[in-house]
Amino acid sequence: MSECKVCKSKAVVTAQASEEISYKGATLIVPMAYSTCQNCHREFITTAQIHQNDKAIRDAKKAHDGLFTSAEVAKARKQLGLTQEEASLVFGGGRNAFSKYERGEVSQSVAMDKLIKQALKHPMVLHELFVEAGFAVDKNHLIYQDDNVVSYVAYKAANDHKYTAVKSMKMQEEHYG
Ligand SMILES: [Zn+2]
Numbered sequence: 386m387s388e389c390k391v392c393k394s395k396a397v398v399t400a401q402a403s404e405e406i407s408y409k410g411a412t413l414i415v416p417m418a419y420s421t422c423q424n425c426h427r428e429f430i431t432t433a434q435i436h437q438n439d440k441a442i443r444d445a446k447k448a449h450d451g452l453f454t455s456a457e458v459a460k461a462r463k464q465l466g467l468t469q470e471e472a473s474l475v476f477g478g479g480r481n482a483f484s485k486y487e488r489g490e491v492s493q494s495v496a497m498d499k500l501i502k503q504a505l506k507h508p509m510v511l512h513e514l515f516v517e518a519g520f521a522v523d524k525n526h527l528i529y530q531d532d533n534v535v536s537y538v539a540y541k542a543a544n545d546h547k548y549t550a551v552k553s554m555k556m557q558e559e560h561y562g
Pocket residue numbers: 389390391392393394422423424425426427
């Protein structure tokens with residue numbers, strides 16, 4: 386695996402230490418990876434560990450802010466039955482958005498986080514996003530609500546009042562524009 390750049394020994398072990406990071410007045414405990422050479426006892430951080438630590442810090446901040454961590458974004462996407470490419474088309478954010486979120490290279494925006502959570506909570510939201518993304522969705526497309534499979538038509542009929550309410554709320558907001 387990695388080699389000590391000083392003594393060239395390959396007897397390098399990976400270790401982890403908890404580091405305290407101040408963030409928005411809170412103290413976050415973040416696991417940080419580093420390497421120790423067992424020959425010369427030098428401690429160093431590899432490039433891979435720098436990326437790993439960046440990801441750990443980003444995830445800790447997101448968890449503190451109530452946003453999905455990179456692993457949670459991946460879990461949500463799989464729950465929605467989408468590939469990374471499909472998720473980027475459905476939710477926006479650019480072609481590689483989800484692979485970057487899930488690798489922890491980039492944090493999703495607060496708006497993106499909210500949209501993913503709404504799609505998880507409300508099958509109709511996901512359905513509408515599918516339609517907008519140009520995905521083929523037939524009229525009798527089955528959607529999942531909790532553990533019950535209901536048809537889209539039946540679901541829409543049962544929830545029509547809900548959408549009327551949302552519509553009138555949106556009209557109120559327009560007065561502020
Ligand atoms: Zn060494």
